[in-house]
Amino acid sequence: MSLRVTFATAARVLTQLRRDPRTVALLLLVPCVLVVLLKEIFAGEPQVFQHIGGPLLGLFPFISMFLVTSITMLRERVSGTLERLMTLPLHKLDILGGYAIAFALFAAVQVTLVSVVAFGLLGLEVAGPKWAVVLLAIGNALLGMSLGLFVSAFATTEFQAVQFMPALVFPQLLLCGLFVARTSMAEWLQVISALLPLTYAYDALAKVAAGGPYGARFAADVAITIGATVLLLVLGAGTLRRRTP
Amino acid sequence: MSEPSIRVEGLRVVRGGKVALDEVSLEVAPGIVTGLLGPSGGGKSTLMRAAVGVQRIDAGGITVLGRPAGSPELRSRVGYRTQAPSVYGDLTVRENVHYFARVLSVPEAGVDDAVETVGLGQEAGQVAGSLSGGQLARVALAMALLGEPEVLVLDEPTVGLDPLLRRDLWDTFHALADRGATLLVSSHVMDEADRCDELLLLREGRLIATGTPDELRRRTGAADLDSVFLRLVEGGA
Numbered sequence: 001m002s003l004r005v006t007f008a009t010a011a012r013v014l015t016q017l018r019r020d021p022r023t024v025a026l027l028l029l030v031p032c033v034l035v036v037l038l039k040e041i042f043a044g045e046p047q048v049f050q051h052i053g054g055p056l057l058g059l060f061p062f063i064s065m066f067l068v069t070s071i072t073m074l075r076e077r078v079s080g081t082l083e084r085l086m087t088l089p090l091h092k093l094d095i096l097g098g099y100a101i102a103f104a105l106f107a108a109v110q111v112t113l114v115s116v117v118a119f120g121l122l123g124l125e126v127a128g129p130k131w132a133v134v135l136l137a138i139g140n141a142l143l144g145m146s147l148g149l150f151v152s153a154f155a156t157t158e159f160q161a162v163q164f165m166p167a168l169v170f171p172q173l174l175l176c177g178l179f180v181a182r183t184s185m186a187e188w189l190q191v192i193s194a195l196l197p198l199t200y201a202y203d204a205l206a207k208v209a210a211g212g213p214y215g216a217r218f219a220a221d222v223a224i225t226i227g228a229t230v231l232l233l234v235l236g237a238g239t240l241r242r243r244t245p
Numbered sequence: 246m247s248e249p250s251i252r253v254e255g256l257r258v259v260r261g262g263k264v265a266l267d268e269v270s271l272e273v274a275p276g277i278v279t280g281l282l283g284p285s286g287g288g289k290s291t292l293m294r295a296a297v298g299v300q301r302i303d304a305g306g307i308t309v310l311g312r313p314a315g316s317p318e319l320r321s322r323v324g325y326r327t328q329a330p331s332v333y334g335d336l337t338v339r340e341n342v343h344y345f346a347r348v349l350s351v352p353e354a355g356v357d358d359a360v361e362t363v364g365l366g367q368e369a370g371q372v373a374g375s376l377s378g379g380q381l382a383r384v385a386l387a388m389a390l391l392g393e394p395e396v397l398v399l400d401e402p403t404v405g406l407d408p409l410l411r412r413d414l415w416d417t418f419h420a421l422a423d424r425g426a427t428l429l430v431s432s433h434v435m436d437e438a439d440r441c442d443e444l445l446l447l448r449e450g451r452l453i454a455t456g457t458p459d460e461l462r463r464r465t466g467a468a469d470l471d472s473v474f475l476r477l478v479e480g481g482a
Binding site for chain 1: 260261297298299300301315317320321323325327329331332333334335336340344345347348349350372388
């Protein structure tokens with residue numbers, strides 16, 4: 001592994017993003033608009049906004065980074081740039097590390113912006129520290145990135161890659177406990193929920209929003225989220241083949 | 246003659262259920278430009294992919310500079326230009342070359358040199374996606390030339406370029422060969438064959454002839470290389 005190559009890759013990915021100001025604007029503004037909408041639709045039940053607002057802030061980067069990574073990585077595969085990179089003196093982890101740094105930075109900006117809107121303008125409150133929400137959100141961005149990276153290997157067109165969003169992201173959002181508490185789900189749904197990484201990411205965020213408890217369960221949530229990210233990255237690295245048929 | 250830089254022995258590759266290369270054995274010498282010629286679908290790109298180590302091989306072997314193709318130590322010593330230009334469309338010409346230069350630890354000056362060599366000095370700040378096909382092909386070539394690699398594997402580097410630029414690029418290839426580099430350049434255009442020192446003719450995954458352009462003409466009694474090819478295929482000369 002080489003830090004030089006990792007940072008060069010991160011810089012390259014960020015430059016590519018910058019070349020597409022429309023995507024950047026959408027990535028930054030859509031979460032803000034959605035959080036305003038959320039506040040307004042629950043105008044009659046402000047406690048609902050207070051309940052799901054905090055965790056939701058942290059879940060936006062998961063969704064956007066999943067999409068951005070799966071498409072960018074698919075482009076690298078289809079355009080031949082990935083194969084070309086594989087003939088260069090670089091390690092697969094340099095590519096993945098570069099992507100991770102770039103998207104973590106971008107997620108930090110995204111979360112900071114939506115946090116300013118939610119905490120500053122909309123009066124959202126979380127019982128725990130706000131920086132913890134931001135930090136967990138960056139973690140979720142990396143989780144979304146690794147999942148996007150991994151599934152990009154199973155898509156051959158951008159059309160297919162986009163379809164992985166309803167297929168892999170929506171069920172996780174429905175089952176993570178955001179809309180319905182996991183304990184009130186049917187048992188078989190709870191089993192599936194326990195197998196999905198977003199469940200733990202959400203749980204950690206919900207605990208911060210509720211101000212604790214930060215016990216073993218919280219530690220496990222964070223550890224599993226990080227573990228799932230690393231596992232998906234390793235699986236993703238496995239899909240970056242130097243030799244192809 | 247010095248040791249060959251690329252040595253292919255009994256190479257067999259099956260792609261998508263079709264035999265792309267069948268028992269191909271050949272050698273590529275340093276210090277000259279070797280042309281890999283033949284019709285599209287003849288196995289040229291597959292052979293080149295094998296030489297840079299991205300092609301899965303079914304039988305046989307290929308060594309480059311004495312090591313198995315694709316060895317990590319070779320990655321900074323072998324330059325490769327894929328057939329379809331593998332360039333980031335959303336980066337400028339310079340940014341594309343610069344990224345590869347950083348990966349290869351090539352100093353800044355090398356970036357400008359490479360961009361100038363392929364005649365894209367004017368377009369350096371232009372986003373690659375807005376370039377013409379020929380210009381894109383040159384960006385990919387600039388990326389392959391970075392750091393003066395000892396072995397250059399160039400898959401149809403001059404397709405679609407205007408004759409003036411084509412001549413300049415072939416001059417560049419020969420200049421690099423004169424400095425000791427090994428160049429394996431593919432083309433499906435027979436009139437480019439005369440620009441090569443040595444030719445490898447590949448058809449339907451088989452090596453049908455090797456030799457200098459003059460040797461091949463003499464052996465087949467044909468005047469131009471197109472006829473050489475026809476006679477080799479039809480006459481079994």
